[in-house]
Amino acid sequence: xxxxxxxxxxxxxxxxxxxxxxxxxxxxxxxxxxxxxxxxxxxxxxxxxxxxxxxxxxxxxxxxxxxxxxxxxxxxxxxxxxxxxxxxxxxxxxxxxxxxxxxxxxxxxxxxxxxxxxxxxxxxxxxxxxxxxxxxxxxxxxxxxxxxxxxxxxxxxxxxxxxxxxxxxxxxxxxxxxxxxxxxxxxxxxxxxxxxxxxxxxxxxxxxxxxxxxxxx
Amino acid sequence: xxxxxxxxxxxxxxxxxxxxxxxxxxxxxxxxxxxxxxxxxxxxxxxxxxxxxxxxxxxxxxxxxxxxxxxxxxxxxxxxxxxxxxxxxxxxxxxxxxxxxxxxxxxxxxxxxxxxxxxxxxxxxxxxxxxxxxxxxxxxxxxxxxxxxxxxxxxxxxxxxxxxxxxxxxxxxxxxxxxxxxxxxxxxxxxxxxxxxxxxxxxxxxxxxxxxxxxxxxxxxxxxxxxxxxxxxxxxxxxxxxxxxxxxxxxxxxxxxxxxxxxxxxxxxxxxxxx
Numbered sequence: 001x002x003x004x005x006x007x008x009x010x011x012x013x014x015x016x017x018x019x020x021x022x023x024x025x026x027x028x029x030x031x032x033x034x035x036x037x038x039x040x041x042x043x044x045x046x047x048x049x050x051x052x053x054x055x056x057x058x059x060x061x062x063x064x065x066x067x068x069x070x071x072x073x074x075x076x077x078x079x080x081x082x083x084x085x086x087x088x089x090x091x092x093x094x095x096x097x098x099x100x101x102x103x104x105x106x107x108x109x110x111x112x113x114x115x116x117x118x119x120x121x122x123x124x125x126x127x128x129x130x131x132x133x134x135x136x137x138x139x140x141x142x143x144x145x146x147x148x149x150x151x152x153x154x155x156x157x158x159x160x161x162x163x164x165x166x167x168x169x170x171x172x173x174x175x176x177x178x179x180x181x182x183x184x185x186x187x188x189x190x191x192x193x194x195x196x197x198x199x200x201x202x203x204x205x206x207x208x209x210x211x212x213x214x215x216x217x
Numbered sequence: 218x219x220x221x222x223x224x225x226x227x228x229x230x231x232x233x234x235x236x237x238x239x240x241x242x243x244x245x246x247x248x249x250x251x252x253x254x255x256x257x258x259x260x261x262x263x264x265x266x267x268x269x270x271x272x273x274x275x276x277x278x279x280x281x282x283x284x285x286x287x288x289x290x291x292x293x294x295x296x297x298x299x300x301x302x303x304x305x306x307x308x309x310x311x312x313x314x315x316x317x318x319x320x321x322x323x324x325x326x327x328x329x330x331x332x333x334x335x336x337x338x339x340x341x342x343x344x345x346x347x348x349x350x351x352x353x354x355x356x357x358x359x360x361x362x363x364x365x366x367x368x369x370x371x372x373x374x375x376x377x378x379x380x381x382x383x384x385x386x387x388x389x390x391x392x393x394x395x396x397x398x399x400x401x402x403x404x405x406x407x408x409x410x411x412x413x414x415x416x417x418x419x420x421x422x423x424x425x426x427x428x429x430x431x432x433x434x435x436x437x438x439x440x441x442x443x444x445x446x447x448x449x450x451x452x453x454x455x456x457x458x459x460x461x462x463x464x465x466x467x468x469x470x471x472x473x474x475x476x477x478x479x480x481x482x483x484x485x486x487x488x489x490x491x492x
Contacts, residue, residue, distance in 0.1 A: 004490065074488070075475045076477060076478060077477075210476060211477070
């Protein structure tokens with residue numbers, strides 16, 4: 001018999017809100033990146049406009065979590081679930097902001113032809129989105145093995161980031177300055193997004209185990 | 218031992234490894250292999266617990282888990298129940314109190330007890346406090362006055378009653394009565410104070426006052442408290458023992474029990490998933 005059925009339902013609701021926020025952030029990143037590749041200013045503007053939804057949802061999650069703590073007085077794993085939810089929501093909201101940043105950079109680049117193939121950037125984008133997708137799954141299943149895999153994927157993003165930045169710097173001159181700057185920023189935004197996903201994975205680990213990943217292993 | 222492995226595999230026979238994260242202090246009670254039967258009913262099963270000086274030890278667990286039975290063995294009040302049989306040892310300051318040569322009167326001058334329901338005598342506040350000292354032969358009015366003031370101050374009720382010491386204790390509120398009972402307990406200058414759900418009959422503010430008081434008292438006494446209120450155990454105790462079906466499932470420092478217990482059953486209980 002579940003003694004605290006109502007509380008269980010509320011924890012589930014909190015989890016669902018987080019997943020919804022993560023989907024918004026993931027959508028912002030993929031849509032803004034597609035806007036860059038396809039030079040689609042309308043989509044980029046839409047990403048910028050839609051960011052308010054993510055901001056409001058993060059506030060809603062925080063309020064909901066605070067009420068749960070106040071009213072249910074959770075301990076142990078329940079408390080960690082709620083604390084982790086607050087921290088994870090903050091990471092995800094930041095990721096949605098990076099989607100906005102990418103959209104703005106895409107608009108600045110406009111319809112200029114790209115000065116180099118975007119392959120490493122595309123790789124960063126794909127891996128980062130995969131990391132977000134897996135982190136949602138790890139969060140829902142409270143899966144620490146998956147968390148660890150996500151953290152390892154970050155190294156690959158960093159590798160492509162280095163590659164992209166080196167290529168851009170080689171092309172850096174007066175004529176290319178705008179695009180080198182904007183593409184470097186986009187690479188940076190993707191790299192930071194992957195870092196925040198890594199934070200999420202670490203928080204999932206903490207949530208499940210009650211200790212920090214990488215210590216006492 | 219690596220706690221991770223324990224969680225993933227089986228719990229150890231006892232979950233006591235984390236206890237050492239609370240700084241060491243001298244042991245007041247050492248219970249070893251304690252078993253207790255009420256007739257045929259095996260109420261305490263192989264209990265092994267050490268309790269330390271100047272600490273608050275909380276005992277938690279669902280109704281019928283043996284926690285009240287256990288605390289009543291610590292001052293041998295359990296002997297008042299007919300047909301009780303025990304095996305094993307409870308050492309208080311290195312002497313086995315279950316040994317029948319241990320005089321129960323000697324034990325109870327060292328070990329005071331506060332009960333669930335405040336139980337002042339139908340006497341004045343003053344007479345309640347001096348009841349024990351008088352039995353111990355103290356007659357000097359000045360000495361008794363000093364004991365009254367010191368005990369009532371110790372129980373954080375002096376300021377509320379100092380002008381009406383000779384009024385009947387029944388005129389006090391429930392929370393005040395409970396603090397008076399604590400004062401009565403302090404008057405015999407015990408070493409240990411046992412508290413069996415001391416706040417379960419009190420309102421929230423009186424409860425918090427008693428909790429504050431317990432924190433003060435542990436500077437001078439060792440306190441063992443049975444409580445149904447898990448948040449109370451979390452707030453005031455240094456170590457917590459979780460009892461279930463007459464067994465100690467986990468005994469650890471309180472921070473561990475309430476943040477990351479080792480045993481699934483402890484976690485299920487403190488998070489309210491059963492009990």
